[in-house]
Structure formats: C-alpha cells, structure tokens
Amino acid sequence: MPEGHTIHRLALDHGKALAGQVLRVSSPQGRFEDAARLDGLRLVRTEAHGKHLFYVFEKSRVLHVHLGLFGRYFAAKSPATRVRPTTRLLLEGAERSFALVGPTACELLSPTRRRELLARLGPDPLRPDADLDVVRAALARRKTPIGQVLLDQSVIAGVGNVYRAEALLVTGIHPERPCKDLSDDQVDALWATLGRMLQDGVRDRRIITVAPEELPGPRSKIRRKEAVYVYGRRTCLRCGGPVSKLTSANRTLYACLACQTG
Ligand SMILES: [Zn+2]
Structure with missing residues (x-):
C-alpha cells in the first residue's frame, strides 16, 4: 500500500x-x-x-x-x-x-x-498543522507495542510498513517496546525521523531512508535493497547482522534486534 x-x-x-x-x-x-x-x-x-x-x-x-x-x-x-x-x-x-x-x-x-x-486520523508528520503533543498523549496512554501502533492511522497518519521498520531502526527502538515506556526523547526522535523520511519520500518520489553518507552511490541510482536499512532485507545495512522478521499488526515487521535495543 x-x-x-x-x-x-x-x-x-x-x-x-x-x-x-x-x-x-x-x-x-x-x-x-x-x-x-x-x-x-x-x-x-x-x-x-x-x-x-x-x-x-x-x-x-x-x-x-x-x-x-x-x-x-x-x-x-x-x-x-x-x-x-x-x-x-x-x-x-x-x-x-x-x-x-x-x-x-x-x-x-x-x-x-x-x-x-x-x-479519526492522527497527526500527519507531513502537515504543517500536525501537533506532536497529540501524538505524545496518545502514546503515553497505550501499553501496545510501538511497532503495532505505528500502523494505526488514528495515532499517526501516513506511516506504512516500510517507514515503520526504517524509523524504528534509525531511532534504535525495539518494535515490541510498549508505547507508554518510550522516553520523551525517543518519541521526539521517532517523530522527527518519520517527518524527515516522509519529506524525502515526497521529494525523491520513492522511499530512500538511508542517510546520504551511508549510501553507496548517487541518490538517483540507488537500488531498492540499498535504499533501506532493514525492510525486505536479510542483513541490516547498518551493522551487517541478521534481520528478524516479526509479525505486528498482521504485517511483517523487519527489525535488527542488535541495533534496536532502546
Ligand atoms: Zn543492525
């Protein structure tokens, strides 16, 4: 989707x-x-x-x-x-x-x-009217794992299966961490990361989540598997370790449990 x-x-x-x-x-x-x-x-x-x-x-x-x-x-x-x-x-x-x-x-x-x-829709990180306080409050009252909640459009609107995996990897957050246990810094970092990734996606007309300094070549020539850290990959682009395939919100959630300990 x-x-x-x-x-x-x-x-x-x-x-x-x-x-x-x-x-x-x-x-x-x-x-x-x-x-x-x-x-x-x-x-x-x-x-x-x-x-x-x-x-x-x-x-x-x-x-x-x-x-x-x-x-x-x-x-x-x-x-x-x-x-x-x-x-x-x-x-x-x-x-x-x-x-x-x-x-x-x-x-x-x-x-x-x-x-x-x-x-029925939560704040959208791409919209200037998005209110992070609404997101903070929604996460603070949920025991549900953050990996599951990121696909819930009533909490944050616009995130799908690729961005949820990639944003959790970049912020080092374990996908099964209960939302209410996330620190303020983690929530802020997750929101900022999602916003940056989505903005890049609008500009690039495709998903490239890997930071410029970690890309193997020019942005316009990056192949799909090199454009992401964990999504659809067997090994983590950041640490080289194995990528785990979890199931969350009825979708496969790719994660590197070595990088995602937060
Ligand atoms: Zn890793």
Missing part, C-alpha cells in the same frame, strides 16, 4: 496541474456516479492527510480518494484518449489528465463526513 509520501506527492502534482481550472470529471467505468456533480466545476485546491487525498472544488464539494492496496493513477496529456475501461475517475484539465483505477474509496464527501473522517 502506498505510504503518506505518495499521497502528498499526488496532491502536489495534481494541484500544480489542475488547481484553478474548470475540470471535466467523469467515471468511464460508471462506478463513481457522483462524478457528474463535479463535472464543470473549478478545482480550488488539493490536499493530503495521511493516506487520504482530497480535492476541494468550488461550491464546497470535496472529492475523497483512498488508493488502498491496488489504486493507482495514470497521467496523460489532455484530452485523454485511450482511457482504460476500469477507470473509476477521470480528471481532465486543460493540459493534463489523471485517470484513477482500483481505489478503495472515490467518493463525494459532505462537510460533516469530511470532518468525521479527519477526526
């Missing part, structure tokens, strides 16, 4: 290409019936919160997209020709078009439902 950096990147790219324009909005597949209610309206702005993407149109109409496991966008020049028949949503601007296939959610949200959805 895409992590928060992918969704923020989409919000930036789609906002740059489409905001301020009157859009043609359709659903070639026919499953997004409310497309007609957005067709011919001006897109005011786009924004992301965690893994949720929002398009704010005039008349306060808000389109909500969640890619889920299989959703993806295809970009093309306008007018869009040769659109896949499975396209749930087609956004056509003056020059660029974006076709969405296979999302978990593609829906028009009322202001009330939008508020309800946002209320």
Whole structure:
C-alpha cells in the first residue's frame, strides 16, 4: 500500500496541474456516479492527510480518494484518449489528465463526513498543522507495542510498513517496546525521523531512508535493497547482522534486534 509520501506527492502534482481550472470529471467505468456533480466545476485546491487525498472544488464539494492496496493513477496529456475501461475517475484539465483505477474509496464527501473522517486520523508528520503533543498523549496512554501502533492511522497518519521498520531502526527502538515506556526523547526522535523520511519520500518520489553518507552511490541510482536499512532485507545495512522478521499488526515487521535495543 502506498505510504503518506505518495499521497502528498499526488496532491502536489495534481494541484500544480489542475488547481484553478474548470475540470471535466467523469467515471468511464460508471462506478463513481457522483462524478457528474463535479463535472464543470473549478478545482480550488488539493490536499493530503495521511493516506487520504482530497480535492476541494468550488461550491464546497470535496472529492475523497483512498488508493488502498491496488489504486493507482495514470497521467496523460489532455484530452485523454485511450482511457482504460476500469477507470473509476477521470480528471481532465486543460493540459493534463489523471485517470484513477482500483481505489478503495472515490467518493463525494459532505462537510460533516469530511470532518468525521479527519477526526479519526492522527497527526500527519507531513502537515504543517500536525501537533506532536497529540501524538505524545496518545502514546503515553497505550501499553501496545510501538511497532503495532505505528500502523494505526488514528495515532499517526501516513506511516506504512516500510517507514515503520526504517524509523524504528534509525531511532534504535525495539518494535515490541510498549508505547507508554518510550522516553520523551525517543518519541521526539521517532517523530522527527518519520517527518524527515516522509519529506524525502515526497521529494525523491520513492522511499530512500538511508542517510546520504551511508549510501553507496548517487541518490538517483540507488537500488531498492540499498535504499533501506532493514525492510525486505536479510542483513541490516547498518551493522551487517541478521534481520528478524516479526509479525505486528498482521504485517511483517523487519527489525535488527542488535541495533534496536532502546
Ligand atoms: Zn543492525
């Protein structure tokens, strides 16, 4: 599943290409019936919160997209020709078009439902309005292991399986450490690390968590297995020791138990 950096990147790219324009909005597949209610309206702005993407149109109409496991966008020049028949949503601007296939959610949200959805999401390290105190308070009252909680979007929004493993490695935190036992310094370091990794992901358009001085070559040429410390690896890039595969929140959690003793 895409992590928060992918969704923020989409919000930036789609906002740059489409905001301020009157859009043609359709659903070639026919499953997004409310497309007609957005067709011919001006897109005011786009924004992301965690893994949720929002398009704010005039008349306060808000389109909500969640890619889920299989959703993806295809970009093309306008007018869009040769659109896949499975396209749930087609956004056509003056020059660029974006076709969405296979999302978990593609829906028009009322202001009330939008508020309800946002209320269920924790702070997003990529958003300037993110409040670290809210995260601190949420962790302080949980006995649950931090590895499990990092995938809970109601605590921190936008973190997925790669960033949770990598941020825990970089901060040296054992994934089974109960949240409430983390020190203030550990929580601060974890938050800062997640924020930095996600920001790099938005910029790089991919996940590279390894520090510049530890990369074996130019950033643009790094292979996938060299771009991470533990995720999907057999040995830890930092210490060379074996990587453990734990199960946490029903997903495989990669960890180096030699590096992660905190
Ligand atoms: Zn290690």
